[in-house]
Structures are given as C-alpha cells and as structure tokens.
Amino acid sequence: MVSGRIFDIQRFSIHDGPGIRTTVFLKGCPLRCLWCGNPESIPSGTSLSYVPDRCIACGACLRVCPEQALLLPAGEKVRLDRHRCMRCGECADQCDSKALEAVGRDATVGDVMTVVLRDKQYYKASGGGMTLSGGEPLFQPRFAEAVLRAAKAREVHCCVETSGYALWGAVRHLVPLVDLWLFDFKETNPRLHEQFMGKSNKLILDTLRQLHDAGARIALRCPMIPQHNARQEHLDGIVSLLRRLPRIESVELLPYYDLWRGKLNRFGLTSTFPESVKPPSHATMQAWNEYLRKQGVPVAG
Ligand code: SF4
Ligand code: SF4
Incomplete structure (x- = not known):
C-alpha cells in the first residue's frame, strides 16, 4: 500500500x-x-521538538540516544546537541512528559x-x-x-x-x-x-x-x-x-x-x-x- x-x-x-x-x-x-x-x-524527514520546561529530568531519553546528543547535568534539564542529533526520534518514544517530540x-x-x-x-x-x-x-x-x-x-x-x-x-x-x-x-x-x-x-x-x-x-x-x-x-x-x-x-x-x-x-x-x-x-x-x-x-x- x-x-x-x-x-x-x-x-x-x-x-x-x-x-x-x-x-x-x-x-x-x-x-x-x-x-x-x-x-x-x-x-x-522527521523534526525533533524539544521544550525544556516539560522535562522532568528522568533520564529515559539518554539511554536510547545512539548519537550521545543528549546530556543531563546534575540538577538541570536535558540539553540537546542538535549538531549531533540525527533526528531518529528514539528519544521522543521514551519521553512520557512530551518534552521531546518527533514531528513527522x-x-x-x-x-x-x-x-x-x-x-x-x-x-x-x-x-x-x-x-x-x-x-x-x-x-x-x-x-x-x-x-x-x-x-x-x-x-x-x-x-x-x-x-x-x-x-x-x-x-x-x-x-x-x-x-x-x-x-x-x-x-x-x-x-x-x-x-x-x-x-x-x-x-x-x-x-x-x-x-x-x-x-x-x-x-x-x-x-x-x-x-x-x-x-x-x-x-x-x-x-x-x-x-x-x-x-x-x-x-x-x-x-x-x-x-x-x-x-x-x-x-x-x-x-x-x-x-x-x-x-x-x-x-x-x-x-x-x-x-x-x-x-x-x-x-x-
Ligand atoms: S525523557 Fe523527556 S522528561 Fe525525561 S529527561 Fe528526557 S527530555 Fe527530560
Ligand atoms: S532524535 Fe535520535 S539522535 Fe536525536 S537526540 Fe533523539 S535519540 Fe538522539
């Protein structure tokens, strides 16, 4: 189809x-x-939306990112390195709070x-x-x-x-x-x-x-x-x-x-x-x- x-x-x-x-x-x-x-x-292709205010710092996204494009410094929200990100969308699948969302x-x-x-x-x-x-x-x-x-x-x-x-x-x-x-x-x-x-x-x-x-x-x-x-x-x-x-x-x-x-x-x-x-x-x-x-x-x- x-x-x-x-x-x-x-x-x-x-x-x-x-x-x-x-x-x-x-x-x-x-x-x-x-x-x-x-x-x-x-x-x-897919676009990746990131809204830091929604991040609850659970760390779930970091575990699946194949490019190490995500960082979670202690006491902070996730930082996304868009230069490394390949927009695979894996992280968004793990993000229940919808801080990360794959669009497309x-x-x-x-x-x-x-x-x-x-x-x-x-x-x-x-x-x-x-x-x-x-x-x-x-x-x-x-x-x-x-x-x-x-x-x-x-x-x-x-x-x-x-x-x-x-x-x-x-x-x-x-x-x-x-x-x-x-x-x-x-x-x-x-x-x-x-x-x-x-x-x-x-x-x-x-x-x-x-x-x-x-x-x-x-x-x-x-x-x-x-x-x-x-x-x-x-x-x-x-x-x-x-x-x-x-x-x-x-x-x-x-x-x-x-x-x-x-x-x-x-x-x-x-x-x-x-x-x-x-x-x-x-x-x-x-x-x-x-x-x-x-x-x-x-x-x-
Ligand atoms: S999965 Fe979502 S809420 Fe959890 S650390 Fe990553 S961006 Fe933040
Ligand atoms: S879209 Fe893929 S490469 Fe980009 S931050 Fe998320 S998991 Fe990592």
Whole structure:
C-alpha cells in the first residue's frame, strides 16, 4: 500500500475549506517562505521538538540516544546537541512528559483513511470533508493521489491546499479527484517571490492557469504580510490575475500571524524575518478587501 510522510491529522477543522473537515498535513515543502507558519513542516524527514520546561529530568531519553546528543547535568534539564542529533526520534518514544517530540511519521493510505472516515457524518451534515495540506501536499504526489482516490471512493469531499509549486504532470491526475483547490498565492512580482519564497512564481502561475483551464474549482488564498507583499502592486496583481483567470471562484486575504516565532526554539531554528513585522489591523484588512471588491474581485466572506 502507498505510504507517505505526514506530521499531523487535525479533526474538526473549520478554516481549511467548507464545513467541518479533517485536515491531513503532509511533510515537506519546496518553498522557503520567510514567514512560514509551520517551519517544522519544511523538511521531508522527521523534526525533533524539544521544550525544556516539560522535562522532568528522568533520564529515559539518554539511554536510547545512539548519537550521545543528549546530556543531563546534575540538577538541570536535558540539553540537546542538535549538531549531533540525527533526528531518529528514539528519544521522543521514551519521553512520557512530551518534552521531546518527533514531528513527522510514515503513514499508509489506510492509516489516514481510518481517521478521516471517523467524522463522515459531520462532513455530510456540514458540507465538509477532507483537506490535504502541508507542507506542500503536491510534494508527495503519489501519496496525495492515493489518499484522494481512497477518500473519493468513500464519497468524501476533497480539498487540496497548495502553493501550486509542482509540475503539471503530477497535478493533472488529481484534477478529477479534488472538489476544491485552496490555492495560496503569495506574491505577484517574480523577483520578490524568489526573494521571499526562495523560488520564482513562474511554475506556480503555470499550475494555476492549467488548473483553471482544466475546469478545476479554485479558491485563491493570499497571505498579506506587512513590509513584504502587502503592497498596492500586489493587490493590483491579484486583480489582474482574476481578470485573466475569471473562473477563480473567490479570493480570501489572510492576515499575517507571528505565532510561528514560538516554534523556532522548539525546533532549533533561526529566522532572518524581521520581528518588527506585526499582523495587519482589522481595519487594514477591511480596506484591502474593499479595494478588491471595488475592482470586481469575488472576495470571500
Ligand atoms: S525523557 Fe523527556 S522528561 Fe525525561 S529527561 Fe528526557 S527530555 Fe527530560
Ligand atoms: S532524535 Fe535520535 S539522535 Fe536525536 S537526540 Fe533523539 S535519540 Fe538522539
């Protein structure tokens, strides 16, 4: 059976498509968005989370670490040497207090469907279903396709949340299986896209156009990041995109949140993204939405 790497399955999601949904988060992403809200989702392999406040200094993790990456000085909490750690996850299996947690595990299509089908009655009542998210779900195209096929066979409504950074050869098989694409569009300017996301937006725009031309249902989702893409030029870029691709059903502007910063220490990561960037106010979001509406853009909500 096809298997893939996931890092979470969230039941009762209400922000990942219509109705009540189960969101399956696939690990791995080809982009490097400076403001990524789930930085632990970027590597394809396992990530190790360590929260020292939860450590009860039991020493169980030290006994299993094959790399001697853990130290427990007398009277202190565990110290993790990330340079030595190979992210095997052995220590996390021993840590009952969840100070150490392995993020990312292999799952079969059956494993995923067992969880997804638990809430089928809620999907029916609310118009919900399953959403594949990430990371970037199209980064594991065979696994994504197999999960979508299994869900469709059980008449589960399917959404895919994607950046669109994938070759059409991998995406086109998914078109008949996806009821609604939640397509993240982050930056109009190709040079700035490369600067902010680490890759040009050419492939993304190609995927979007091909999905549109193939008759896919598309809801565009645009994160608005002050001092970065929250600019008039980008808003006008969204307007122009909608004129070229008029069957895009809706556009939703998403405010930047800075809660991800708390994850940096947990995963031993660093970020060059300026701390001075703060979420836009409600009034600012409203003004941007109003501007798009006046240009004839079908703003969601
Ligand atoms: S197993 Fe967990 S709680 Fe025990 S010493 Fe290791 S990190 Fe601390
Ligand atoms: S993930 Fe593996 S190598 Fe890293 S600290 Fe834990 S046991 Fe050691």
